[in-house]
Amino acid sequence: MEILRIVVTGSVGAGKTSFIRTISEIDVVDTDKRATDEMAEIKANTTVALDFGRLTISPKQSLHLYGTPGQARFDFMWDILIQRANAYILLIDAHRPEHFRHNRKILQFFKKRVDIPYLIGITHSDCEGAWEASDIALSLGMLDEQPPIVTVNATETASVRESLINVVELLTNCYQHH
Amino acid sequence: MSLSSSFTDFSLAELFQLIDQGKKSGCLTVCTLPNLKVIGSKSQHYYIWFRQGNVVAATSKLNGLGLIEKIVQRGWVNERTLKRLRLQAATDTPLGLYLKTLEILSAEQLNLLFASQLQQVRQLFEIQKGVFKLDSKAILPTSEMTGISLRATEVALMALRVIKNWAALADALPNPTSAIEGITPAKTQLHLHPLEWQLWEFADGFVSLNTLASQLNQPIATIQQVAFRLMVAGLVEEIPLSSHSQSFDGYMSTYSPQKSQPLKVSTSFLQNLVGFLKSKA
Numbered sequence: 455m456e457i458l459r460i461v462v463t464g465s466v467g468a469g470k471t472s473f474i475r476t477i478s479e480i481d482v483v484d485t486d487k488r489a490t491d492e493m494a495e496i497k498a499n500t501t502v503a504l505d506f507g508r509l510t511i512s513p514k515q516s517l518h519l520y521g522t523p524g525q526a527r528f529d530f531m532w533d534i535l536i537q538r539a540n541a542y543i544l545l546i547d548a549h550r551p552e553h554f555r556h557n558r559k560i561l562q563f564f565k566k567r568v569d570i571p572y573l574i575g576i577t578h579s580d581c582e583g584a585w586e587a588s589d590i591a592l593s594l595g596m597l598d599e600q601p602p603i604v605t606v607n608a609t610e611t612a613s614v615r616e617s618l619i620n621v622v623e624l625l626t627n628c629y630q631h632h
Numbered sequence: 633m634s635l636s637s638s639f640t641d642f643s644l645a646e647l648f649q650l651i652d653q654g655k656k657s658g659c660l661t662v663c664t665l666p667n668l669k670v671i672g673s674k675s676q677h678y679y680i681w682f683r684q685g686n687v688v689a690a691t692s693k694l695n696g697l698g699l700i701e702k703i704v705q706r707g708w709v710n711e712r713t714l715k716r717l718r719l720q721a722a723t724d725t726p727l728g729l730y731l732k733t734l735e736i737l738s739a740e741q742l743n744l745l746f747a748s749q750l751q752q753v754r755q756l757f758e759i760q761k762g763v764f765k766l767d768s769k770a771i772l773p774t775s776e777m778t779g780i781s782l783r784a785t786e787v788a789l790m791a792l793r794v795i796k797n798w799a800a801l802a803d804a805l806p807n808p809t810s811a812i813e814g815i816t817p818a819k820t821q822l823h824l825h826p827l828e829w830q831l832w833e834f835a836d837g838f839v840s841l842n843t844l845a846s847q848l849n850q851p852i853a854t855i856q857q858v859a860f861r862l863m864v865a866g867l868v869e870e871i872p873l874s875s876h877s878q879s880f881d882g883y884m885s886t887y888s889p890q891k892s893q894p895l896k897v898s899t900s901f902l903q904n905l906v907g908f909l910k911s912k913a
Contacts, residue, residue, distance in 0.1 A: 458897050458905065511908050515901050529875045540894050552641035555804065563872045566813070566837055569891045589635055592654045593646070595815075595869060615909045622909070626902050 456515045460621060461535050462505075463522040463560055464545035465553035469577045469608030470521040471505050473545060476614045478507025478519065504531060517618075528563055536564060541571045541621050545606065546594075548576050548584035554593040561594055571624035575606035575617050636765040643804040644757050645788045645864045647764065652784035653866060655685040659770035665761040680753055681772055686781035688726075689773060690749040696775045699727055702745050709736055718775050729779030746780040754791040760800040785865055789822060792861045798853075805856040806841060806870040812859050813837030813871050822865050831858050835868045 462470045475482045482505050505521030520535050536542075542564060546557050564572065574594070576587050585593070591601045604620055607613040635650075644662070651660070660680045667673040681689045691698030700714045709717075709731070721730040728745060731737040737745075756762075798805070806812065812835040824832065827850070834844050845855040862868040 456897055456901050458901065459894070509908075511901070511904050515904060517905060527875060528872045533874045538894055540897060550641075551637040554642065555646070559810075559870055559872045562813075562869050563874075566871050567891060568894070570894060583636065585635065589650065589654065592650045593642075595866075597653055597866075619906055619909050622902050622906050626899065626906075629896065629899060629902075 457518050458516075458541075458622075458625075459518045459520065459539045460618070461520050461522060461539040461542040462545065463542055463564070464575075465547065465550070465556045465560075467550070468545040468547045468553070469575075469606070470545055472608040473543070473575075473606070473614055473617075474505045474507035474519045474521050476609055476611055477509060477618065479510060480508050482507045504535065522560075528559075532563065533567070536567050539568065539570060541573070541625050543573045543575050543617060543621060545575045545577055545608065546590055548579040548587075548590060549581035550578075551583075551585060551593070554585075554590065558594050571621065571628045572602070573617060573621045573624060574601055574603040575608075576603060577606050577608055579605050634765055634767065636763070638763045639759055639761065639800060640803075643801050644759070644764070645792060645801065645860070646804060647766075648784040648788035649864045649866065651682055651766070652685040652788075656766065656768060657683045657685075657772075658766050658768035660764060660766045662756055662759070662764050663762055664756075664759050665763070667761075678752065678756055681770070681776070682784060683772060683781065685785075686783055687750070687753065687787050688781045689776040689778070690753045691773075691776050692752065696773060698749075699745065699776045699778065702748055703731075703737070706741075706744075708741060721774065723774065725774060726777035726779035727775045728777060732779070742778045742780055746778045746782075749778070750782070750787060750790070753787060754794065757788070757791040758795050758797050758800055786822065788864050789861055792857070792864060793825070798857060801860065804860065806859045806863065807872065808842045808845075808852050808856060809840050809873060809875075811835075811837050811839055811871045811873055812841065812862065812868040814867060815869050816867055820865070820867060822867075824865075827854075827858050828862060831855065832862055832867055835862070837871045838873075840873055 462473050464470055471482065504523055507519040509517040511517060520539070522535060523531060544557060544561060547553055574591070576590060578584060587603045587605070591603060594601070602620065602624060604617055606617050658681070660682065662678040662680070664676045666675050676692065678692050679690065679694060680687060700711060700718065703709050703714060704711045717731065717734070718727055721727055728737065728742045732739065732742055812831070814832060814835040830848065831844065841855050841859055842852060845852040848855065859868065863870060
Protein backbone atom coordinates (compact mmCIF):
# COMPACT_ATOMS: atom_id res chain seq x y z
CA MET A 455 0.00 0.00 0.00
CA GLU A 456 1.43 3.36 -1.05
CA ILE A 457 0.45 6.29 1.19
CA LEU A 458 1.06 9.98 0.68
CA ARG A 459 0.97 11.78 4.02
CA ILE A 460 0.21 15.49 4.14
CA VAL A 461 0.09 17.37 7.42
CA VAL A 462 -2.31 20.30 7.67
CA THR A 463 -1.14 22.75 10.30
CA GLY A 464 -1.79 26.29 11.50
CA SER A 465 -3.12 28.24 14.45
CA VAL A 466 -6.45 27.60 16.10
CA GLY A 467 -9.37 28.60 13.90
CA ALA A 468 -7.38 28.69 10.66
CA GLY A 469 -9.53 25.95 9.13
CA LYS A 470 -7.50 22.76 9.52
CA THR A 471 -10.38 20.55 10.56
CA SER A 472 -12.65 22.06 7.88
CA PHE A 473 -9.98 21.56 5.24
CA ILE A 474 -9.65 17.86 6.02
CA ARG A 475 -13.38 17.37 6.51
CA THR A 476 -14.13 18.99 3.13
CA ILE A 477 -12.02 16.54 1.15
CA SER A 478 -11.99 13.36 3.19
CA GLU A 479 -13.97 10.34 1.96
CA ILE A 480 -14.31 9.08 5.51
CA ASP A 481 -15.77 10.90 8.46
CA VAL A 482 -12.90 12.81 9.97
CA VAL A 483 -11.82 11.32 13.24
CA ASP A 484 -13.17 14.05 15.44
CA THR A 485 -11.02 14.97 18.38
CA ASP A 486 -12.53 18.38 18.98
CA LYS A 487 -13.17 19.34 22.56
CA ARG A 488 -14.90 22.37 23.94
CA ALA A 489 -12.32 25.09 24.36
CA THR A 490 -12.09 26.47 27.87
CA ASP A 491 -9.57 29.27 27.62
CA GLU A 492 -9.06 32.27 25.35
CA MET A 493 -9.42 29.97 22.36
CA ALA A 494 -13.12 29.84 23.15
CA GLU A 495 -13.45 33.37 21.83
CA ILE A 496 -12.21 32.21 18.45
CA LYS A 497 -13.56 28.72 18.25
CA ALA A 498 -16.01 26.90 20.50
CA ASN A 499 -14.31 23.59 19.85
CA THR A 500 -10.66 23.00 19.21
CA THR A 501 -8.71 19.96 18.16
CA VAL A 502 -6.95 18.43 21.16
CA ALA A 503 -5.30 15.47 19.45
CA LEU A 504 -5.30 15.33 15.67
CA ASP A 505 -7.71 15.10 12.78
CA PHE A 506 -7.36 12.36 10.26
CA GLY A 507 -8.87 12.18 6.80
CA ARG A 508 -8.35 9.87 3.83
CA LEU A 509 -8.78 9.82 0.08
CA THR A 510 -8.46 6.53 -1.80
CA ILE A 511 -6.91 6.94 -5.23
CA SER A 512 -6.66 3.26 -6.15
CA PRO A 513 -6.80 -0.03 -4.25
CA LYS A 514 -3.09 0.38 -3.48
CA GLN A 515 -2.74 4.15 -3.27
CA SER A 516 -4.24 6.60 -0.80
CA LEU A 517 -3.76 10.12 0.50
CA HIS A 518 -3.75 10.61 4.24
CA LEU A 519 -4.33 14.02 5.76
CA TYR A 520 -3.35 14.77 9.33
CA GLY A 521 -4.33 17.95 11.16
CA THR A 522 -2.11 19.15 13.97
CA PRO A 523 -3.57 19.86 17.41
CA GLY A 524 -4.92 23.37 17.81
CA GLN A 525 -3.03 24.35 20.96
CA ALA A 526 0.23 26.22 20.98
CA ARG A 527 2.31 23.51 22.67
CA PHE A 528 4.60 21.47 20.46
CA ASP A 529 4.54 17.99 21.95
CA PHE A 530 5.64 14.56 20.77
CA MET A 531 2.54 14.30 18.56
CA TRP A 532 3.94 17.01 16.34
CA ASP A 533 7.27 15.23 16.01
CA ILE A 534 5.61 11.96 15.07
CA LEU A 535 3.42 13.65 12.47
CA ILE A 536 6.25 15.57 10.87
CA GLN A 537 8.73 12.73 10.65
CA ARG A 538 6.38 10.71 8.46
CA ALA A 539 4.95 13.53 6.37
CA ASN A 540 5.72 13.92 2.66
CA ALA A 541 4.57 17.53 2.61
CA TYR A 542 2.66 20.01 4.71
CA ILE A 543 0.18 22.85 4.37
CA LEU A 544 0.31 25.79 6.76
CA LEU A 545 -3.11 27.43 6.94
CA ILE A 546 -3.04 31.06 8.03
CA ASP A 547 -6.07 33.12 8.97
CA ALA A 548 -5.39 36.41 7.16
CA HIS A 549 -7.50 38.55 9.46
CA ARG A 550 -5.96 37.39 12.72
CA PRO A 551 -2.51 39.04 12.95
CA GLU A 552 -2.35 37.87 16.55
CA HIS A 553 -1.71 34.38 15.18
CA PHE A 554 1.07 35.27 12.74
CA ARG A 555 3.73 34.97 15.45
CA HIS A 556 2.62 31.43 16.28
CA ASN A 557 2.46 30.52 12.59
CA ARG A 558 6.05 31.65 12.24
CA LYS A 559 7.00 29.32 15.10
CA ILE A 560 5.15 26.45 13.46
CA LEU A 561 6.98 27.06 10.20
CA GLN A 562 10.35 27.14 11.95
CA PHE A 563 9.48 24.01 13.93
CA PHE A 564 8.78 22.16 10.68
CA LYS A 565 11.72 23.55 8.74
CA LYS A 566 14.11 22.58 11.49
CA ARG A 567 12.97 18.98 11.42
CA VAL A 568 12.17 18.16 7.84
CA ASP A 569 13.16 19.27 4.39
CA ILE A 570 9.92 18.64 2.54
CA PRO A 571 7.69 20.76 0.30
CA TYR A 572 5.12 23.00 1.94
CA LEU A 573 2.33 25.30 0.91
CA ILE A 574 1.04 28.38 2.71
CA GLY A 575 -2.75 28.50 2.49
CA ILE A 576 -4.27 31.88 3.29
CA THR A 577 -7.78 31.57 4.68
CA HIS A 578 -10.36 34.26 5.54
CA SER A 579 -8.69 36.64 3.09
CA ASP A 580 -12.07 38.23 2.33
CA CYS A 581 -12.66 39.19 5.96
CA GLU A 582 -12.31 42.73 7.27
CA GLY A 583 -8.82 43.51 8.51
CA ALA A 584 -7.23 40.76 6.43
CA TRP A 585 -3.55 41.31 5.63
CA GLU A 586 -2.13 40.98 2.14
CA ALA A 587 -0.38 37.71 1.33
CA SER A 588 2.93 39.54 0.83
CA ASP A 589 2.72 41.08 4.31
CA ILE A 590 1.81 37.73 5.82
CA ALA A 591 4.89 36.25 4.12
CA LEU A 592 7.02 38.99 5.71
CA SER A 593 5.48 38.29 9.10
CA LEU A 594 6.61 34.68 8.65
CA GLY A 595 10.15 35.85 8.00
CA MET A 596 10.13 34.91 4.31
CA LEU A 597 12.37 37.46 2.69
CA ASP A 598 14.28 36.20 -0.32
CA GLU A 599 12.47 33.01 -1.11
CA GLN A 600 9.35 32.98 -3.25
CA PRO A 601 6.90 31.45 -0.81
CA PRO A 602 4.35 29.07 -2.27
CA ILE A 603 1.22 30.91 -1.20
CA VAL A 604 -2.35 30.26 -2.29
CA THR A 605 -5.71 31.51 -1.09
CA VAL A 606 -7.89 28.74 0.29
CA ASN A 607 -11.50 28.41 1.28
CA ALA A 608 -11.31 25.42 3.62
CA THR A 609 -15.02 24.73 3.31
CA GLU A 610 -15.08 24.61 -0.51
CA THR A 611 -14.19 21.32 -2.13
CA ALA A 612 -12.82 22.87 -5.32
CA SER A 613 -10.57 25.21 -3.36
CA VAL A 614 -9.23 22.42 -1.15
CA ARG A 615 -8.62 20.20 -4.19
CA GLU A 616 -6.74 23.04 -5.89
CA SER A 617 -4.50 23.45 -2.85
CA LEU A 618 -3.77 19.73 -2.77
CA ILE A 619 -2.91 19.77 -6.47
CA ASN A 620 -0.46 22.60 -5.71
CA VAL A 621 1.17 20.57 -2.96
CA VAL A 622 1.47 17.46 -5.14
CA GLU A 623 3.01 19.54 -7.92
CA LEU A 624 5.53 20.97 -5.45
CA LEU A 625 6.33 17.44 -4.37
CA THR A 626 6.73 16.30 -7.98
CA ASN A 627 9.13 19.18 -8.66
CA CYS A 628 11.04 18.33 -5.52
CA TYR A 629 11.48 14.70 -6.62
CA GLN A 630 12.64 15.81 -10.05
CA HIS A 631 15.39 17.97 -8.54
CA HIS A 632 16.66 15.42 -5.99
CA MET B 633 -6.09 46.07 2.22
CA SER B 634 -3.96 48.02 4.67
CA LEU B 635 -1.49 46.94 7.26
CA SER B 636 -3.35 47.44 10.51
CA SER B 637 -3.81 45.76 13.85
CA SER B 638 -3.48 46.36 17.57
CA PHE B 639 -0.35 46.17 19.71
CA THR B 640 -1.80 43.33 21.73
CA ASP B 641 -1.79 41.29 18.51
CA PHE B 642 1.36 42.50 16.76
CA SER B 643 4.06 44.45 18.55
CA LEU B 644 5.61 47.65 17.27
CA ALA B 645 9.00 45.93 17.24
CA GLU B 646 7.70 43.18 14.94
CA LEU B 647 6.00 45.80 12.79
CA PHE B 648 9.24 47.74 12.40
CA GLN B 649 10.99 44.54 11.37
CA LEU B 650 8.29 43.89 8.78
CA ILE B 651 8.51 47.46 7.45
CA ASP B 652 12.30 47.19 7.22
CA GLN B 653 12.37 43.78 5.59
CA GLY B 654 9.53 44.68 3.22
CA LYS B 655 11.26 47.99 2.40
CA LYS B 656 7.96 49.73 2.94
CA SER B 657 7.19 53.41 2.53
CA GLY B 658 4.33 55.46 3.90
CA CYS B 659 2.91 56.86 7.09
CA LEU B 660 2.39 54.71 10.16
CA THR B 661 -0.32 56.10 12.39
CA VAL B 662 -0.17 54.93 15.98
CA CYS B 663 -3.13 55.61 18.24
CA THR B 664 -2.71 54.89 21.92
CA LEU B 665 -5.83 53.96 23.86
CA PRO B 666 -6.66 55.90 27.04
CA ASN B 667 -5.63 54.34 30.32
CA LEU B 668 -8.92 53.79 32.12
CA LYS B 669 -7.16 53.74 35.48
CA VAL B 670 -5.84 57.27 35.00
CA ILE B 671 -8.34 60.12 35.29
CA GLY B 672 -8.28 62.39 32.27
CA SER B 673 -6.22 59.95 30.21
CA LYS B 674 -6.81 60.47 26.50
CA SER B 675 -5.88 58.61 23.38
CA GLN B 676 -2.95 60.10 21.50
CA HIS B 677 -1.80 59.94 17.91
CA TYR B 678 1.72 59.61 16.55
CA TYR B 679 2.86 59.58 12.96
CA ILE B 680 6.01 57.93 11.68
CA TRP B 681 7.06 58.16 8.04
CA PHE B 682 9.12 55.53 6.28
CA ARG B 683 10.92 55.46 2.96
CA GLN B 684 12.12 52.08 1.70
CA GLY B 685 12.09 50.64 5.22
CA ASN B 686 13.86 53.63 6.79
CA VAL B 687 12.40 56.01 9.35
CA VAL B 688 12.57 59.53 7.87
CA ALA B 689 10.37 61.57 10.23
CA ALA B 690 8.13 61.32 13.27
CA THR B 691 5.71 63.71 14.90
CA SER B 692 2.67 63.80 17.15
CA LYS B 693 0.75 66.31 15.02
CA LEU B 694 -0.23 66.46 11.38
CA ASN B 695 0.05 70.25 11.04
CA GLY B 696 3.43 70.05 9.34
CA LEU B 697 5.01 72.21 12.04
CA GLY B 698 6.60 69.53 14.23
CA LEU B 699 10.16 70.07 13.02
CA ILE B 700 9.79 73.85 12.99
CA GLU B 701 8.60 73.77 16.62
CA LYS B 702 11.63 71.72 17.63
CA ILE B 703 13.99 74.22 15.97
CA VAL B 704 12.21 77.19 17.53
CA GLN B 705 12.21 75.53 20.97
CA ARG B 706 15.97 75.31 20.79
CA GLY B 707 16.24 78.96 19.82
CA TRP B 708 18.15 78.24 16.63
CA VAL B 709 15.88 80.11 14.20
CA ASN B 710 12.69 82.09 14.80
CA GLU B 711 9.35 80.71 13.69
CA ARG B 712 8.56 83.47 11.18
CA THR B 713 11.83 82.93 9.31
CA LEU B 714 11.35 79.19 9.29
CA LYS B 715 7.83 79.41 7.89
CA ARG B 716 9.08 81.70 5.16
CA LEU B 717 11.99 79.41 4.32
CA ARG B 718 9.71 76.40 4.28
CA LEU B 719 7.74 77.97 1.44
CA GLN B 720 10.95 78.64 -0.48
CA ALA B 721 12.24 75.06 -0.23
CA ALA B 722 11.66 72.75 -3.18
CA THR B 723 8.68 70.48 -2.55
CA ASP B 724 10.83 67.35 -2.67
CA THR B 725 13.61 68.64 -0.40
CA PRO B 726 13.51 67.88 3.32
CA LEU B 727 13.31 71.11 5.30
CA GLY B 728 16.28 70.14 7.47
CA LEU B 729 18.45 69.51 4.44
CA TYR B 730 17.37 72.82 2.90
CA LEU B 731 18.33 74.69 6.09
CA LYS B 732 21.70 72.94 6.10
CA THR B 733 22.26 73.92 2.47
CA LEU B 734 21.61 77.53 3.47
CA GLU B 735 24.06 77.02 6.36
CA ILE B 736 21.33 77.98 8.81
CA LEU B 737 21.62 74.62 10.59
CA SER B 738 24.66 72.39 10.99
CA ALA B 739 24.85 68.63 10.51
CA GLU B 740 25.12 68.22 14.29
CA GLN B 741 21.94 70.21 14.80
CA LEU B 742 20.11 68.06 12.26
CA ASN B 743 21.34 64.93 14.04
CA LEU B 744 19.97 66.31 17.28
CA LEU B 745 16.58 67.07 15.71
CA PHE B 746 16.35 63.59 14.21
CA ALA B 747 17.36 62.04 17.54
CA SER B 748 14.58 64.02 19.16
CA GLN B 749 12.08 62.60 16.65
CA LEU B 750 13.38 59.09 17.33
CA GLN B 751 13.04 59.67 21.06
CA GLN B 752 9.29 60.03 20.52
CA VAL B 753 9.28 56.81 18.50
CA ARG B 754 11.22 54.88 21.13
CA GLN B 755 8.62 55.68 23.79
CA LEU B 756 5.95 54.03 21.66
CA PHE B 757 7.59 50.63 22.10
CA GLU B 758 6.28 50.47 25.67
CA ILE B 759 2.67 51.11 24.72
CA GLN B 760 0.50 48.20 25.77
CA LYS B 761 -2.82 49.28 24.34
CA GLY B 762 -3.05 50.91 20.99
CA VAL B 763 -3.75 50.41 17.32
CA PHE B 764 -1.73 51.09 14.21
CA LYS B 765 -2.26 51.50 10.49
CA LEU B 766 0.29 51.89 7.73
CA ASP B 767 -0.84 54.03 4.82
CA SER B 768 1.57 53.10 2.05
CA LYS B 769 0.18 55.80 -0.24
CA ALA B 770 0.91 58.68 2.14
CA ILE B 771 3.14 61.42 0.76
CA LEU B 772 6.33 62.08 2.67
CA PRO B 773 6.13 65.38 4.61
CA THR B 774 9.27 67.26 3.61
CA SER B 775 8.54 69.94 6.22
CA GLU B 776 8.90 67.31 8.98
CA MET B 777 12.02 65.71 7.53
CA THR B 778 15.57 66.46 8.57
CA GLY B 779 16.99 64.61 5.58
CA ILE B 780 18.41 61.94 7.89
CA SER B 781 17.04 58.41 7.93
CA LEU B 782 17.66 55.24 9.89
CA ARG B 783 16.67 51.64 9.20
CA ALA B 784 13.48 50.72 11.04
CA THR B 785 15.24 47.68 12.48
CA GLU B 786 17.98 49.84 13.99
CA VAL B 787 15.39 52.12 15.53
CA ALA B 788 13.62 49.10 17.01
CA LEU B 789 16.89 47.67 18.28
CA MET B 790 17.79 50.95 19.98
CA ALA B 791 14.36 51.14 21.58
CA LEU B 792 14.48 47.55 22.80
CA ARG B 793 17.80 48.17 24.52
CA VAL B 794 16.48 50.98 26.67
CA ILE B 795 12.89 50.10 27.46
CA LYS B 796 12.20 49.38 31.11
CA ASN B 797 8.73 47.93 30.91
CA TRP B 798 8.59 44.75 28.83
CA ALA B 799 4.94 44.05 29.63
CA ALA B 800 3.85 45.21 26.18
CA LEU B 801 6.16 42.66 24.59
CA ALA B 802 5.58 39.75 26.96
CA ASP B 803 3.75 37.67 24.34
CA ALA B 804 6.27 38.49 21.63
CA LEU B 805 9.30 37.26 23.57
CA PRO B 806 10.62 33.84 22.60
CA ASN B 807 9.59 31.02 24.88
CA PRO B 808 12.21 29.98 27.46
CA THR B 809 11.79 26.41 26.21
CA SER B 810 12.56 27.41 22.61
CA ALA B 811 15.95 27.52 20.95
CA ILE B 812 17.19 30.20 18.57
CA GLU B 813 19.00 29.66 15.31
CA GLY B 814 21.08 32.06 13.23
CA ILE B 815 19.55 32.83 9.84
CA THR B 816 22.17 34.98 8.18
CA PRO B 817 25.87 34.52 7.55
CA ALA B 818 27.89 35.36 10.64
CA LYS B 819 28.21 39.07 9.95
CA THR B 820 25.95 42.06 10.29
CA GLN B 821 26.00 45.80 9.69
CA LEU B 822 24.21 46.29 12.99
CA HIS B 823 26.14 47.26 16.12
CA LEU B 824 25.56 44.51 18.63
CA HIS B 825 26.16 44.61 22.37
CA PRO B 826 28.46 41.97 23.97
CA LEU B 827 25.62 39.79 25.32
CA GLU B 828 23.87 39.97 21.94
CA TRP B 829 27.04 38.75 20.22
CA GLN B 830 27.45 36.03 22.82
CA LEU B 831 23.92 34.73 22.44
CA TRP B 832 24.17 34.91 18.66
CA GLU B 833 27.22 32.63 18.87
CA PHE B 834 25.15 30.02 20.71
CA ALA B 835 22.18 30.20 18.33
CA ASP B 836 22.42 26.63 17.08
CA GLY B 837 18.70 25.82 17.00
CA PHE B 838 18.96 22.95 19.48
CA VAL B 839 19.67 24.36 22.94
CA SER B 840 16.79 25.99 24.82
CA LEU B 841 17.01 29.56 26.09
CA ASN B 842 16.58 28.18 29.62
CA THR B 843 19.76 26.15 29.19
CA LEU B 844 21.62 29.07 27.61
CA ALA B 845 20.55 31.34 30.50
CA SER B 846 22.05 29.00 33.04
CA GLN B 847 25.20 28.45 30.96
CA LEU B 848 25.69 32.21 30.55
CA ASN B 849 24.72 32.81 34.18
CA GLN B 850 22.03 35.31 33.20
CA PRO B 851 18.38 35.62 34.27
CA ILE B 852 16.09 33.96 31.75
CA ALA B 853 14.18 37.23 31.28
CA THR B 854 17.40 38.93 30.13
CA ILE B 855 18.17 36.11 27.72
CA GLN B 856 14.63 36.26 26.30
CA GLN B 857 14.96 40.00 25.77
CA VAL B 858 18.34 39.68 24.09
CA ALA B 859 17.05 36.83 21.91
CA PHE B 860 14.07 38.97 20.93
CA ARG B 861 16.37 41.80 19.91
CA LEU B 862 18.31 39.38 17.71
CA MET B 863 15.01 38.19 16.22
CA VAL B 864 13.91 41.76 15.45
CA ALA B 865 17.33 42.43 13.96
CA GLY B 866 16.66 39.54 11.59
CA LEU B 867 19.64 37.56 12.83
CA VAL B 868 17.94 34.59 14.46
CA GLU B 869 14.68 32.68 14.37
CA GLU B 870 12.91 31.15 17.33
CA ILE B 871 12.85 27.38 16.99
CA PRO B 872 10.26 25.71 19.22
CA LEU B 873 11.54 22.51 20.76
CA SER B 874 9.06 19.72 21.30
CA SER B 875 8.20 19.22 24.95
CA HIS B 876 10.18 15.99 25.31
CA SER B 877 13.46 17.46 24.10
CA GLN B 878 13.69 20.65 26.10
CA SER B 879 16.00 19.58 28.87
CA PHE B 880 19.71 19.47 28.20
CA ASP B 881 19.64 15.69 28.75
CA GLY B 882 16.71 15.48 26.39
CA TYR B 883 18.59 17.61 23.91
CA MET B 884 21.62 15.32 24.06
CA SER B 885 19.56 12.22 23.62
CA THR B 886 17.42 13.59 20.79
CA TYR B 887 20.04 15.75 19.10
CA SER B 888 19.89 15.09 15.41
CA PRO B 889 21.50 17.53 13.03
CA GLN B 890 20.23 15.43 10.13
CA LYS B 891 16.75 16.29 8.98
CA SER B 892 14.59 13.25 8.58
CA GLN B 893 13.56 12.18 5.10
CA PRO B 894 10.16 10.55 4.70
CA LEU B 895 9.60 7.59 2.42
CA LYS B 896 9.20 8.71 -1.16
CA VAL B 897 6.08 7.86 -3.08
CA SER B 898 6.22 6.91 -6.72
CA THR B 899 5.87 9.47 -9.49
CA SER B 900 3.00 7.47 -10.95
CA PHE B 901 1.15 7.81 -7.66
CA LEU B 902 1.59 11.59 -7.75
CA GLN B 903 0.34 11.68 -11.34
CA ASN B 904 -2.66 9.54 -10.42
CA LEU B 905 -3.42 11.79 -7.50
CA VAL B 906 -3.31 14.98 -9.56
CA GLY B 907 -5.51 13.30 -12.17
CA PHE B 908 -7.92 12.18 -9.49
CA LEU B 909 -8.14 15.64 -7.91
CA LYS B 910 -8.56 17.35 -11.30
CA SER B 911 -11.24 14.94 -12.41
CA LYS B 912 -13.31 15.76 -9.36
CA ALA B 913 -12.82 19.50 -9.71
